[in-house]
Amino acid sequence: MVISGKGGTGKTSIVAAFAALAQDAVLADCDVDAADLHLILEPDIKQTYDFIGGKRASIITEKCIGCDRCMDLCNFEAVHFDGPANHIVSKTYIIDNISCEGCGVCVQFCPVDAIEFKDAINGQWFISDTRFGPMVHARLKPAEENSGKLVSLIRKQARQIATEQKKDFIIVDGSPGIGCPVIASISGADFVLAVTESTIAAQHDLDRVIELTEHFKIPTAICINKFDINCEVAKAIEDKVNQKSLKVIGKIAYDIAVTKAQIAAKSIVEYSNDGLKNQVISLWESVLDILNSRRS
Numbered sequence: 001m002v003i004s005g006k007g008g009t010g011k012t013s014i015v016a017a018f019a020a021l022a023q024d025a026v027l028a029d030c031d032v033d034a035a036d037l038h039l040i041l042e043p044d045i046k047q048t049y050d051f052i053g054g055k056r057a058s059i060i061t062e063k064c065i066g067c068d069r070c071m072d073l074c075n076f077e078a079v080h081f082d083g084p085a086n087h088i089v090s091k092t093y094i095i096d097n098i099s100c101e102g103c104g105v106c107v108q109f110c111p112v113d114a115i116e117f118k119d120a121i122n123g124q125w126f127i128s129d130t131r132f133g134p135m136v137h138a139r140l141k142p143a144e145e146n147s148g149k150l151v152s153l154i155r156k157q158a159r160q161i162a163t164e165q166k167k168d169f170i171i172v173d174g175s176p177g178i179g180c181p182v183i184a185s186i187s188g189a190d191f192v193l194a195v196t197e198s199t200i201a202a203q204h205d206l207d208r209v210i211e212l213t214e215h216f217k218i219p220t221a222i223c224i225n226k227f228d229i230n231c232e233v234a235k236a237i238e239d240k241v242n243q244k245s246l247k248v249i250g251k252i253a254y255d256i257a258v259t260k261a262q263i264a265a266k267s268i269v270e271y272s273n274d275g276l277k278n279q280v281i282s283l284w285e286s287v288l289d290i291l292n293s294r295r296s
Contacts, residue, residue: 001189001218003174003182004196005205007034010225011195013258014280015173016040016267019132021284025169027130028158029137030151030185032123037173042265043128043135051138051153053122053146054102057095059083063114064092070106070115079106098143122146125154127161134161148180155185169291177205178212186213191291192220193249198227198234206237210244221290223250223283249290250283252276 002018004011015037019027029037057078059070066089071079078099083092095106095115107117122145125138136158138150158170174185186192192213196206206222213220222241227234238248253276261271269277 001172001174001186001192003185003192003194003209004176004202005178005194005207005209006202007176009176009195009197009202010252010258011176012037012040012173013262013268014193014195014223014225014252014283015171017269017280018171018284018287019130020267020269021281022169022171023132024167025133025171026158026162026165026167027133027135027137028154028170028172029135030154030172030181031175032138032140032147032150032154032181033175035137035139037135038128038137040262040265040267041130041132041135043126043130043137045126045128047127049125050121051123051125051140051150052119053144053149054120055104055117056097056100056102056120057104057106058097058116058118059093059095060114060116061092062086063112065089065112065114066092067111069109069111070095073105073109075103075105076101123150125150125157127157133167134165136161147175148184151175151181151184152187155187178208182212183216186216186218189218190294191287192218193223193287194220195223195225196237197225198230198237200233203233203237203240207240210241210246214244219290219294221247221249221286223252224248225252226254227251228253249286250279252279252283 002015029035076099078096083094107115123140128135136154162170175181194209196202224234255276257272268280
């Protein structure tokens with residue numbers, strides 16, 4: 001499991017490199033709000049499924065009697081009195097799909113059963129093949145919620161594929177931050193690699209990530225990406241990590257080759273043949289050592 005306290009630390013680039021080095025892993029992109037692992041791995045989608053994250057209410061115009069009950073009860077200001085006329089009243093109510101939270105209160109209290117409560121399709125999820133193995137990923141629609149539920153679904157499917165195909169590893173690209181999708185990502189993980197960078201903002205956000213993994217008692221190690229853009233901050237991060245009895249297991253230098261690799265839709269280890277590649281390989285070997293020690 002690879003996560004970060006903030007976006008832009010290089011988490012996805014490291015996951016893609018790990019996929020190339022593992023060769024026989026199941027990949028899961030759990031950054032469903034802004035998925036981008038597919039840009040490097042170019043998955044060949046084999047199966048597509050709708051993601052139903054909840055329900056939404058909608059008024060049946062022909063039945064509406066304009067009684068105000070739904071609008072009075074809605075706490076989300078989703079009901080508006082500007083719907084079309086019917087044979088009963090000159091104006092009816094409508095429900096704004098974006099504002100509706102799917103609580104169902106209006107459905108329960110409508111006196112004439114004029115409100116439908118249907119499944120809401122919040123996005124899609126996919127099972128794909130990549131050049132490094134199977135991948136489970138998703139696309140959440142703009143402004144949709146329930147990303148934590150979608151993350152749990154992706155992880156469940158990845159575990160199922162790993163069991164069926166007897167894969168040794170599931171490599172997960174988690175969401176940045178410490179919110180619901182991150183918690184859903186790390187739940188039950190064997191090991192977390194937290195990727196940070198040598199900036200004050202990243203240092204602050206790393207502290208929150210460490211608190212999160214400590215709370216759930218998940219073994220965690222740190223990688224400082226682009227450590228050489230501010231060596232003083234990188235040293236401060238390493239000192240603070242050591243005080244928490246954790247360990248920095250990798251430090252990767254800033255290199256324009258990372259951007260060039262992304263443009264070429266390649267992982268770092270596929271594109272680079274210099275010290276950068278060796279730094280990433282060393283990081284992967286450290287991760288393997290930790291996982292092997294936990295399994296032995």
